[in-house]
Amino acid sequence: MLNAGGLVGLPTETVYGLAARADIDVAVASIFRAKGRPTGHPLILHISDIADLDRYAHNVPSSALTLAQQCWPGPLTLLLHKTSAVSFLVTGGRETVAIRIPANECARQIIDQCGHALAAPSANLFGHVSPTTAKHVHQDLGDKVDLIVDDGNCTIGVESTIVDFTTDQPQLLRPGGFPAEDLESIIDQPIIMPSGESRAPGMLNSHYAPKCTVVLVHTIAEAKRALSEYDDARILDHWDNCPLYAASLYTQMRQADADGMTAIIAVLPDKSGLGLAIRDRLNKASLP
Numbered sequence: 001m002l003n004a005g006g007l008v009g010l011p012t013e014t015v016y017g018l019a020a021r022a023d024i025d026v027a028v029a030s031i032f033r034a035k036g037r038p039t040g041h042p043l044i045l046h047i048s049d050i051a052d053l054d055r056y057a058h059n060v061p062s063s064a065l066t067l068a069q070q071c072w073p074g075p076l077t078l079l080l081h082k083t084s085a086v087s088f089l090v091t092g093g094r095e096t097v098a099i100r101i102p103a104n105e106c107a108r109q110i111i112d113q114c115g116h117a118l119a120a121p122s123a124n125l126f127g128h129v130s131p132t133t134a135k136h137v138h139q140d141l142g143d144k145v146d147l148i149v150d151d152g153n154c155t156i157g158v159e160s161t162i163v164d165f166t167t168d169q170p171q172l173l174r175p176g177g178f179p180a181e182d183l184e185s186i187i188d189q190p191i192i193m194p195s196g197e198s199r200a201p202g203m204l205n206s207h208y209a210p211k212c213t214v215v216l217v218h219t220i221a222e223a224k225r226a227l228s229e230y231d232d233a234r235i236l237d238h239w240d241n242c243p244l245y246a247a248s249l250y251t252q253m254r255q256a257d258a259d260g261m262t263a264i265i266a267v268l269p270d271k272s273g274l275g276l277a278i279r280d281r282l283n284k285a286s287l288p
């Protein structure tokens, strides 16, 4: 299906992807159409073997290579200088390309058998909550994909961490499934917060949003008080366990909408580890 230029819902450890062969322009264009995603929002290239990195990126700094060697397969995306093998359609016209190797075995086998990188954003409608089950993909894009590969629930549940290695100092473009402090200790170098205008187009302020209101609080006591202010509201589970919180976050958001809730009350975890990514997604989900 992929080699014929089709669109396939693909499981990864972070969220389900909407995959197409990155070297087939019409297939890549259909990703944007299916999602309703603006074409300036670049896609992540998914590869199955670190030996293919050179095919798609050049002048890879040694610290980026160290992370690739130690963290892949895994929820880490590296932003690098692209080679001519990467179409500008994938990068939204940029000279940089975002690349990762997913930890899902099934996804890697599919990429491997295609013999070319797959471009894959999250398999949800633009702006909506990311999918962490095959059923979520079907709900958003069932009539627009050729096939959905069902490999159960995503184990991480939030998108990959994106680190930009095309700048003087590595920058954290998106907190995600790989804790930034763990990356810093591997390369023994700080990963700084980007300043100025967003360098990760597609990281809009309002994003990952369910239909219901998302209320942010800092403690469970506050959450219980907030609960009484809404008719049909619920507190998100697992606020005290970040891996479980991340793994269930998008399912809980989608379930709240399916159950007709008016609000969900989310206790913000602290900023360490996976907490940073969860806070980022909750903040974006809470904006109108």
Ligand code: AMP
Residues within 6 Å of the ligand: 041, 042, 043, 044, 079, 091, 094, 096, 097, 098, 120, 121, 122, 159, 162, 173, 174, 199, 200, 201, 202, 203
């Ligand atoms: P998604 O696949 O939905 O998680 O979105 C991928 C995100 O990766 C985009 O929205 C951007 O934030 C980021 N990204 C991908 N490629 C680039 C690039 N060349 N330059 C900057 N950011 C990128």
Ligand code: MG
Residues within 6 Å of the ligand: 121, 122, 130
């Ligand atoms: Mg997305």
